[in-house]
Every structure is written in C-alpha cells, then in structure tokens.
Amino acid sequence: MLELTLCSLLTIFPDYLFRRYAQGKRLGKEITLFSVWFELRWGIVACVMLTIGLITTVFYNHPATKNVTSFYRTVPIMPEAIGRVAEINIDAISGEVKKGDPIFTLDDSKQRAAVEAARRQAVEVDAAMVVAQADIAAADGQILKAKGEYEQALEELQMKQELMRRNSATVTQREIERLQNLVEARQGSVDAAKAGKQAAVTKLSTLLPAQKASAEAALAQAQVELDKTVVRAGTNGRVEQFALRVGDIVTPLARSAGILMPEISGSRTLYAGFGQIEGQVLKVGMVAEATCISKPWTIIPVVVTQVQNYIAAGQFRGGEQLVEVGHVPAGC
Numbered sequence: 001m002l003e004l005t006l007c008s009l010l011t012i013f014p015d016y017l018f019r020r021y022a023q024g025k026r027l028g029k030e031i032t033l034f035s036v037w038f039e040l041r042w043g044i045v046a047c048v049m050l051t052i053g054l055i056t057t058v059f060y061n062h063p064a065t066k067n068v069t070s071f072y073r074t075v076p077i078m079p080e081a082i083g084r085v086a087e088i089n090i091d092a093i094s095g096e097v098k099k100g101d102p103i104f105t106l107d108d109s110k111q112r113a114a115v116e117a118a119r120r121q122a123v124e125v126d127a128a129m130v131v132a133q134a135d136i137a138a139a140d141g142q143i144l145k146a147k148g149e150y151e152q153a154l155e156e157l158q159m160k161q162e163l164m165r166r167n168s169a170t171v172t173q174r175e176i177e178r179l180q181n182l183v184e185a186r187q188g189s190v191d192a193a194k195a196g197k198q199a200a201v202t203k204l205s206t207l208l209p210a211q212k213a214s215a216e217a218a219l220a221q222a223q224v225e226l227d228k229t230v231v232r233a234g235t236n237g238r239v240e241q242f243a244l245r246v247g248d249i250v251t252p253l254a255r256s257a258g259i260l261m262p263e264i265s266g267s268r269t270l271y272a273g274f275g276q277i278e279g280q281v282l283k284v285g286m287v288a289e290a291t292c293i294s295k296p297w298t299i300i301p302v303v304v305t306q307v308q309n310y311i312a313a314g315q316f317r318g319g320e321q322l323v324e325v326g327h328v329p330a331g332c
Helices: 002-010 012-022 041-061 109-165 173-227
Strands: 075-077 083-088 095-097 102-106 230-232 237-240 258-262 287-292 295-303
Touching: 002 012, 002 041, 012 041, 109 173
Parallel strands: none
Antiparallel strands: 075 258, 083 102, 095 237, 102 230, 237 258, 287 295
8 A cells, every 4th residue: 555655646646737737627527536547547557557566676675474483303302222211300291401411210220230241351351461470470480490401301412422422332322312302302392381471471462451452342332321221411401291200111213201392492593485586585694574473563683594595396305216307396
C-alpha cells in the first residue's frame, strides 16, 4: 500500500492535475467514476508499472523469508561399551552439568581385574630383570671356572708334549690325544659359558625391556577401559530425559541414558533459506533483522556470516549407477 501511494503521487496525481487545470476537466463532471480509466489511463498504467518495479526492486534487494531455524545438535549420553549401571550421579530427570562431571558409572569389576592383571605382569617383568642380573653374575662365575679348567688341561697337555719330545717313555701317544680332546672340550665349555652370559645380557638389555614396555602398554590400555566405565559430560550443558536407574543396561547402539543439551545450543546462529534469486543479493557482513514468535514486538539484529553456494537438490550419493539428470529435482 505504501509503494502504491508513493507511485500514485508520481503518476496518477500529476495526470489528474494535467486533466484538471490544463484541459479544464472537472472532477464529478468530465472525470467521474466511470470515466476514470479513460481520463487517467496514462497515470494508472504508469502507476501500476512503477509500483510493480518498486516492489520488485525492494524485495530483490531486501530479501525476506519465513524459513528460518536455529539448528543445534544434542549429545546422546551413552557409554562406549555395553555395561550395567552401578552408580548414578544425577538424581533428577534433568539437571545442569559442567564439562568433565561424572553422570553415571558402569560396573567395572572386569576392567579392574584387567588392570590388576596388567600391573602384576609388569611386576613380574621387573622380577625377571632382577633374575637376569643374577644370571649374568652366575655366567661370569661359569666363565672363570671354565677358563681355569681349560688352562689346567692346556698346561698338562703342553707338559706331556714336552716330555714326549724328549723321548720320554712315560708318555704315550694315546695319552697325548686324550689331553688334546680334553683341551678342546674345556675350550667348548669356555665358549658355552660366554654364550650363556651374552644371552643373559641380551635378555636383560633387549627382551625384558620390550616385555616391560608391552606390560606398561597393556596396563595403560586396561586403565583406559576402566576410565571408560565412568561416563562424563563432554561439555557444559543440561541433561534432559535422564531416567536411568541402577541395574539398567545401556548400550551405545540401541539404548542411550539421556540427552545432553549443550550450553550454547541454538543461541548464536540462525539458518535461513532463501530462493536462488534472492540468494544472489546476500553477502557476508550484511546486517539483517529477525523476529520470533516467542519474543513479540522485539527486533533481533543479526549479521550474515556465511552464504551457502550450493543447494540440497544438487547432491548425489556415490553408487553403482549413473545419475540421470532428469530424475534430479530442479534447483535452478
């Protein structure tokens, strides 16, 4: 109505003044209700065209829509594994929670047993390291003993060989061969003692540390599984529809314990849907206004922060068949 009134002041009203004062036609005489179209046809046609152009310009440069929603996502309250509820930290169906606050606890007897088993395994590895150190000390003793026996057999062999070289009748060739075999056997004992020490050193320096690292990793994993039995709030917010009771079984696939409403859910952003013609006018940084039925007689100032350059009708899901363009809803 306002646009029509403004346009009539620029078209119909000047046309009427021209008919009245330039042509001498009088209202109620030559200009009547039945002759308005014929007498003011130029002004009426210009007024209609100007009004349509003005309304089109205003609505194009000032797009408006009722398709506005404050989207937000709720956080389901559920554990990472199936379990039976052992303790509940929220007494009512709803309540305020802070980030990190415990909401409920599952039965953790299995997880505690796993933690204790992993801890015992780590202690067992520490004991094995002490035993390995004792094995190294025992291997040093075996090496000394084997070396002593080897040197004794070698000295006896050298003495017998010297007597035989002097043509002594007390030494036979058979005895020389026996002593040579004995020296070789004692040399093997020395090598075996050294190899045993090297094995003990390798076990202490390589195998047992690796086993201890594995035990510590298993302990850490068991501790993580134990910590998962306590379901905590991931963000500040409010718990709703929380009707969980001790003894209930919760599962991450089918049954959640309730819903966590984040503290900033829907309080900062409005999502509006415009036509593609109006969407061309929207730019990041433009000021806008919004009204809400829950706040009557209140204008909410907003700023355009992002303009989506694609529409839902243009999306497709990858599959085994080629998408037929004619079957896609028109979006442009």
